[in-house]
Amino acid sequence: MQMLRRPFQVGWAAVAALASSPAWAEGAAAAQDLSRYKEESVPGGNLMLIAYMILWALLGAYALRTALRQSRSERDLAALQDRLDRLTAHPEKAEK
Amino acid sequence: MSANTANLPTRLLAGLGAGTLLCIAALGWVFFVTPADENLGIVQKIFYFHVGTAFGMLLCLCAASAAALIDLMAPNDTIDAAGQACTEVGMVFALGVLTSGPLWARKSWGTWWTWEPRLTLTLLVLLIAIAVMVLRSMAAEAQTGRRIGNALAVLAAPVAYLIHIAVQKWGGTHPQVIQGGGIQSSDMRIAFWGSVLALLTLGFSLVALRMRGIRLEQRMAHLRLDLSALELQRARRGVSNDANAT
Amino acid sequence: MTMLRLTWLLLAKDVRIAARSREVLGFMLLFAMLCVVVFAFGFLREGQAAQDQVPGVLWVTLLFTGTVGLLRLFAPEEEAGNLDLVARTLSGTAPLFWSKAALQLLFSGIVTAFLLPIVAVFFDASLFGLEWIALALALGLIGQAALGTLAAALLAQVRLREALLPLVLYPLLAPLVLGGVKVTALALTRAPYSAFSGWIELMLAFDAVVVVLSPWLFARVTD
Numbered sequence: 382m383q384m385l386r387r388p389f390q391v392g393w394a395a396v397a398a399l400a401s402s403p404a405w406a407e408g409a410a411a412a413q414d415l416s417r418y419k420e421e422s423v424p425g426g427n428l429m430l431i432a433y434m435i436l437w438a439l440l441g442a443y444a445l446r447t448a449l450r451q452s453r454s455e456r457d458l459a460a461l462q463d464r465l466d467r468l469t470a471h472p473e474k475a476e477k
Numbered sequence: 478m479s480a481n482t483a484n485l486p487t488r489l490l491a492g493l494g495a496g497t498l499l500c501i502a503a504l505g506w507v508f509f510v511t512p513a514d515e516n517l518g519i520v521q522k523i524f525y526f527h528v529g530t531a532f533g534m535l536l537c538l539c540a541a542s543a544a545a546l547i548d549l550m551a552p553n554d555t556i557d558a559a560g561q562a563c564t565e566v567g568m569v570f571a572l573g574v575l576t577s578g579p580l581w582a583r584k585s586w587g588t589w590w591t592w593e594p595r596l597t598l599t600l601l602v603l604l605i606a607i608a609v610m611v612l613r614s615m616a617a618e619a620q621t622g623r624r625i626g627n628a629l630a631v632l633a634a635p636v637a638y639l640i641h642i643a644v645q646k647w648g649g650t651h652p653q654v655i656q657g658g659g660i661q662s663s664d665m666r667i668a669f670w671g672s673v674l675a676l677l678t679l680g681f682s683l684v685a686l687r688m689r690g691i692r693l694e695q696r697m698a699h700l701r702l703d704l705s706a707l708e709l710q711r712a713r714r715g716v717s718n719d720a721n722a723t
Numbered sequence: 724m725t726m727l728r729l730t731w732l733l734l735a736k737d738v739r740i741a742a743r744s745r746e747v748l749g750f751m752l753l754f755a756m757l758c759v760v761v762f763a764f765g766f767l768r769e770g771q772a773a774q775d776q777v778p779g780v781l782w783v784t785l786l787f788t789g790t791v792g793l794l795r796l797f798a799p800e801e802e803a804g805n806l807d808l809v810a811r812t813l814s815g816t817a818p819l820f821w822s823k824a825a826l827q828l829l830f831s832g833i834v835t836a837f838l839l840p841i842v843a844v845f846f847d848a849s850l851f852g853l854e855w856i857a858l859a860l861a862l863g864l865i866g867q868a869a870l871g872t873l874a875a876a877l878l879a880q881v882r883l884r885e886a887l888l889p890l891v892l893y894p895l896l897a898p899l900v901l902g903g904v905k906v907t908a909l910a911l912t913r914a915p916y917s918a919f920s921g922w923i924e925l926m927l928a929f930d931a932v933v934v935v936l937s938p939w940l941f942a943r944v945t946d
Contacts, residue, residue, distance in 0.1 A: 431580055451690040454697060457697060469707070608887070621880050625944050642925060646901075
């Protein structure tokens with residue numbers, strides 16, 4: 382699980398950093414001169430951030446759910462296979 | 478738990494890692510290199526991943542329909558698993574499109590929702606995908622569910638094309654805003670195609686991941702059948718032994 | 724026995740069953756009436772109708788009422804538990820499919836004939852003598868019957884079918900409903916054919932697709 386989760390954690394951290402850092406807003410504004418958008422009534426930047434957060438939340442949640450379900454399936458499968466093996470190999474032992 | 482996921486094939490992990498890294502790289506490019514749109518401002522940056530998500534949705538759902546057709550003609554567990562995985566990932570992408578679309582529309586068209594052709598098509602296609610999955614899960618037997626889900630998925634492809642034409646004629650008087658407010662520079666072009674590539678890579682590896690899960694579930698169903706057959710056999714033998722003893 | 728004759732015999736059988744109980748058609752007619760009344764609650768302002776409500780009321784009522792018929796389409800076979808058996812004995816599912824689709828078309832045709840004057844009176848619209856509305860209605864009902872018969876067959880093997888049929892049917896029927904509403908609206912304003920020819924063509928294309936694909940898929944799910 383660890384191996385799988387790490388890339389997503391990194392991704393999350395990146396998005397969270399982008400979202401929260403005031404330095405980012407300043408940097409972006411300085412780099413791209415966004416001053417003329419300041420008067421706009423609809424806060425486009427917030428909408429965009431929400432959109433990106435929802436998108437990554439969706440993808441991350443799906444990946445996580447799939448991975449968790451899969452590890453459960455693997456456990457169940459191993460248990461089943463084990464029972465089946467014991468049943469076929471040593472039928473008398475499996476009686477207990 | 479870590480012992481279990483260590484079983485994930487390296488190729489799969491590599492794919493997921495590559496998809497995630499590409500997405501981070503594309504995000505970095507979109508936010509730190511690409512200039513803001515001249516007319517729409519910062520909100521236009523939704524466009525790069527919004528369109529990539531829409532591409533992913535279309536690819537996944539087309540593939541799901543194709544897989545359904547193949548599986549209907551010649552049943553094949555792998556193809557069926559691929560079809561199911563594509564349907565699921567396509568639905569996740571569709572949800573992404575349907576949330577980022579209105580957020581963008583709020584800014585650029587001044588309203589949360591318009592019956593703009595592409596949004597309408599996405600909504601209807603998502604509803605059809607939901608119908609396919611629900612139909613499948615509601616059948617009394619797994620094999621019946623598989624057949625009827627496939628039948629609906631096959632029908633959905635040409636009908637979705639007609640829906641596409643219909644909603645375009647229907648919303649036809651609407652101003653055609655998209656094409657991102659226009660890609661204005663080569664940085665924007667790189668950001669756009671980079672995001673598309675990143676999302677498709679991620680989507681593809683998610684499909685592969687889910688497919689593996691479905692294959693496991695299929696194998697489990699087979700094993701359960703074997704096991705219950707064996708146990709039945711044993712129970713019968715036990716009964717006949719008892720009968721002999723008495 | 725030719726396929727056509729088989730289809731005819733099956734249809735005659737279903738019509739006889741329906742005539743004996745009179746349940747399905749009667750309920751469809753009643754339901755259509757109720758829909759119109761409920762739409763009047765929702766859309767009429769001070770007892771007056773606006774012309775642009777008429778197409779929507781007409782087509783949505785037909786969509787809803789069609790669902791009622793489709794839910795009972797395979798009821799005789801289901802109650803006897805022999806849908807698979809019927810399909811198999813006929814050496815091919817085509818007659819079964821076409822007889823059911825024809826039955827649905829017959830019922831919804833009767834409902835439409837009953838509905839038009841009601842909508843015309845209640846919503847104060849002159850729906851008659853407009854051949855393009857009649858054509859659009861025919862195309863819509865044919866498409867709904869072909870797609871709906873397949874959907875009903877898919878759902879015959881599923882739990883919670885009353886809830887699921889709309890989920891399967893309504894999104895897929897979007898081109899027909901959109902086209903029907905547009906053609907009706909334009910024809911009511913006496914627009915020339917060229918104003919809505921594209922919609923008629925789209926409805927024709929939809930019908931062609933479902934008339935070919937539905938029986939093919941039907942054969943694969945009733946095997």
